[in-house]
Amino acid sequence: MSVIKNEAVTASAPAKAFLFGEHFVVYGQPAIVLAIDKRANVTAQLRKDDRISISSSNLRIAGTFKGDKYQAQKGGAKARIKLEPAKSAVQQVLEKVGSKKTGVDVRISSNIPVSAGLGSSAAVATATVAAVGRLLDAELTRDQIFRMAYQSECLVHGTPSGIDPAISTYGGALQFQKNRDFIDLKVQTNVPLVIGNTKIERSTGELLAIIRRTRESLPSIVDLLMVAGARTALLAVDALRKGELKTVGELMNINHALLCAVGVSHESLERLVYAARNSGAFGAKLTGGGGCMIALAEQNRQKKVMKAIERAGGTVFEACKSDEGVRIES
Amino acid sequence: MSVIKNEAVTASAPAKAFLFGEHFVVYGQPAIVLAIDKRANVTAQLRKDDRISISSSNLRIAGTFKGDKYQAQKGGAKARIKLEPAKSAVQQVLEKVGSKKTGVDVRISSNIPVSAGLGSSAAVATATVAAVGRLLDAELTRDQIFRMAYQSECLVHGTPSGIDPAISTYGGALQFQKNRDFIDLKVQTNVPLVIGNTKIERSTGELLAIIRRTRESLPSIVDLLMVAGARTALLAVDALRKGELKTVGELMNINHALLCAVGVSHESLERLVYAARNSGAFGAKLTGGGGCMIALAEQNRQKKVMKAIERAGGTVFEACKSDEGVRIES
Numbered sequence: 001m002s003v004i005k006n007e008a009v010t011a012s013a014p015a016k017a018f019l020f021g022e023h024f025v026v027y028g029q030p031a032i033v034l035a036i037d038k039r040a041n042v043t044a045q046l047r048k049d050d051r052i053s054i055s056s057s058n059l060r061i062a063g064t065f066k067g068d069k070y071q072a073q074k075g076g077a078k079a080r081i082k083l084e085p086a087k088s089a090v091q092q093v094l095e096k097v098g099s100k101k102t103g104v105d106v107r108i109s110s111n112i113p114v115s116a117g118l119g120s121s122a123a124v125a126t127a128t129v130a131a132v133g134r135l136l137d138a139e140l141t142r143d144q145i146f147r148m149a150y151q152s153e154c155l156v157h158g159t160p161s162g163i164d165p166a167i168s169t170y171g172g173a174l175q176f177q178k179n180r181d182f183i184d185l186k187v188q189t190n191v192p193l194v195i196g197n198t199k200i201e202r203s204t205g206e207l208l209a210i211i212r213r214t215r216e217s218l219p220s221i222v223d224l225l226m227v228a229g230a231r232t233a234l235l236a237v238d239a240l241r242k243g244e245l246k247t248v249g250e251l252m253n254i255n256h257a258l259l260c261a262v263g264v265s266h267e268s269l270e271r272l273v274y275a276a277r278n279s280g281a282f283g284a285k286l287t288g289g290g291g292c293m294i295a296l297a298e299q300n301r302q303k304k305v306m307k308a309i310e311r312a313g314g315t316v317f318e319a320c321k322s323d324e325g326v327r328i329e330s
Numbered sequence: 331m332s333v334i335k336n337e338a339v340t341a342s343a344p345a346k347a348f349l350f351g352e353h354f355v356v357y358g359q360p361a362i363v364l365a366i367d368k369r370a371n372v373t374a375q376l377r378k379d380d381r382i383s384i385s386s387s388n389l390r391i392a393g394t395f396k397g398d399k400y401q402a403q404k405g406g407a408k409a410r411i412k413l414e415p416a417k418s419a420v421q422q423v424l425e426k427v428g429s430k431k432t433g434v435d436v437r438i439s440s441n442i443p444v445s446a447g448l449g450s451s452a453a454v455a456t457a458t459v460a461a462v463g464r465l466l467d468a469e470l471t472r473d474q475i476f477r478m479a480y481q482s483e484c485l486v487h488g489t490p491s492g493i494d495p496a497i498s499t500y501g502g503a504l505q506f507q508k509n510r511d512f513i514d515l516k517v518q519t520n521v522p523l524v525i526g527n528t529k530i531e532r533s534t535g536e537l538l539a540i541i542r543r544t545r546e547s548l549p550s551i552v553d554l555l556m557v558a559g560a561r562t563a564l565l566a567v568d569a570l571r572k573g574e575l576k577t578v579g580e581l582m583n584i585n586h587a588l589l590c591a592v593g594v595s596h597e598s599l600e601r602l603v604y605a606a607r608n609s610g611a612f613g614a615k616l617t618g619g620g621g622c623m624i625a626l627a628e629q630n631r632q633k634k635v636m637k638a639i640e641r642a643g644g645t646v647f648e649a650c651k652s653d654e655g656v657r658i659e660s
Contacts, residue, residue, distance in 0.1 A: 214580070214584075217577070217580065218565065218580065218581070218584070220561055220565075221558055221561050221562060221565070221581075221584060224554060224557060224558045224561065225558060225584075227554060228551055228554045228555060228558070231550055231551050231554065232551060235548065235550075235551070247547070250544070250547065250548065251548070251551075253591070253593070254544075254548070254551060254555075254591045254592075256590075257587045257588070257590040257591030258587070258591065260586075260587040260590060261583070261584045261587030261588065261591075262584075263583070266604075267600075267601070267604040267608065270597075270600050270604065271597070274596075274597040274600065278597065
């Protein structure tokens with residue numbers, strides 16, 4: 001695998017955490033998402049040939065694409081699907097700069113838990129676009145990076161909301177509502193979080209189907225719950241801007257209950273959520289469509305909350321809002 | 331303790347289970363309560379003297395009242411407060427028939443769990459009124475029995491809603507709303523329940539204070555949750571009348587989440603609730619103001635649900651709607 005020059009460009013992009021609005025966003029309700037200080041790092045380097053080679057050190061998979069062909073290097077043929085978003089991200093930049101025949105090596109190294117609803121795949125796609133863009137002197141704007149990352153997500157995930165690549169691109173705290181522009185909430189205050197993972201993976205599609213069925217059977221109630229959910233999100237925006245974390249926590253607790261009401265929580269998640277609340281978190285709720293929960297806790301309580309979540313069976317890490325979106329590292 | 335004649339009258343009255351509306355009923359929302367097939371039995375017998383002697387075999391307490399004086403027989407002086415509602419019930423019947431100087435022995439034997447939000451004390455008061463009324467040939471109507479039992483509850487509990495003595499008196503399924511008459515729902519279908527007890531006692535006052543604080547801090551959301559709660563109750567009335575237990579269960583799950591949203595559930599309750607749902611119950615929720623939960627489950631699933639609740643740490647019993655309110659046993 002000889003490269004034509006020694007230059008390598010590394011870019012990184014943050015993971016996201018849903019603070020409010022997961023699932024309900026599909027029904028037009030507002031969502032509040034934060035970029036968190038877990039990042040995907042992507043290093044891009046030119047190749048002599050016209051292949052796109054992608055490896056992920058944390059997933060322990062690697063393979064090379066040449067046109068439609070895939071040659072597995074690590075993790076077998078089934079790893080291909082996990083490498084597709086990054087490949088698609090590379091291809092879009094190549095198309096943009098008009099050099100489809102350029103070969104690129106992409107090395108992914110991420111500390112974002114996967115299949116956890118934390119936007120790991122979008123962070124990789126976003127960082128890949130940025131790294132390859134810089135490598136090829138494409139001078140991409142943030143908006144262009146977002147759109148390319150979004151396109152590569154679309155190829156893999158159908159038509160996602162765009163929340164994940166948006167937060168990975170712009171960082172900070174964003175409000176999203178269907179068919180509207182993202183709003184940068186310009187939250188100044190620190191948002192100290194503990195994220196717990198049940199490791200129980202559930203597909204977003206399955207969860208959305210549960211909500212759809214509940215809504216079909218009891219529309220007058222579910223619609224009311226969604227209005228209540230929207231209110232928790234909008235009041236939380238206010239509270240975040242004022243730095244009133246206790247109120248944000250209270251709103252998270254209520255929002256979690258609304259998600260329980262439509263049937264998308266489960267026992268393991270509840271255990272972690274209660275562990276966090278009982279150990280002094282301001283509030284706790286499930287986050288995103290995976291098996292993760294998020295707790296808001298003062299920094300001097302975080303260790304206690306983390307221990308409680310671990311005792312309740314979760315893997316756990318600290319996180320906080322990261323105002324930096326995608327960036328070139330070197 | 332010699333009695334003047336051998337006649338003894340036994341009456342019994344059922345316990346209640348909140349199916350919908352606990353706590354929210356204070357805010358004017360509808361509540362649905364069921365009489366269940368756990369009963370308090372009260373045997374009344376005349377005494378030679380003018381004392382009121384009361385014993386409870388299940389609580390293992392006993393004492394004798396003479397005017398304002400209390401003489402402990404079992405359980406010490408602190409047992410007095412638990413015997414007061416029955417004493418007050420006796421006194422009201424004596425006043426009604428104009429024989430204040432009559433002495434009565436009252437023996438209570440109940441299989442209703444106490445301090446569990448199942449209306450044990452109201453069932454005792456109701457059965458006491460009925461037994462003493464028959465003993466003294468007072469020919470009390472049901473409405474009179476209800477009012478006297480309610481008065482004796484008021485003496486002890488301030489100004490309760492009257493739900494407990496109403497269901498103990500009339501049996502069946504009742505809808506209650508503040509400042510309105512009880513509505514007999516005339517539910518024909520069987521309502522097979524499993525009731526799990528965490529044995530974690532919490533005062534209703536404490537729980538209502540939590541809701542009050544949440545409502546003060548976030549009125550626009552809590553009011554919406556209460557409207558949603560009312561909708562679950564009213565849709566459940568429809569479903570109960572049609573015998574659609576699956577829908578009732580779904581509504582119970584949502585109603586439980588609304589109670590979680592205002593902060594009155596806790597981890598042990600959640601464990602039992604999820605145990606019931608995961609073992610095939612139509613639905614499960616906390617019930618009343620105590621540490622109990624209630625699951626609606628087809629009769630051929632009840633054993634499985636009971637086992638699951640026990641494994642999750644609860645004590646458990648089967649119950650079903652009892653259409654018989656207070657009655658004379660012998």
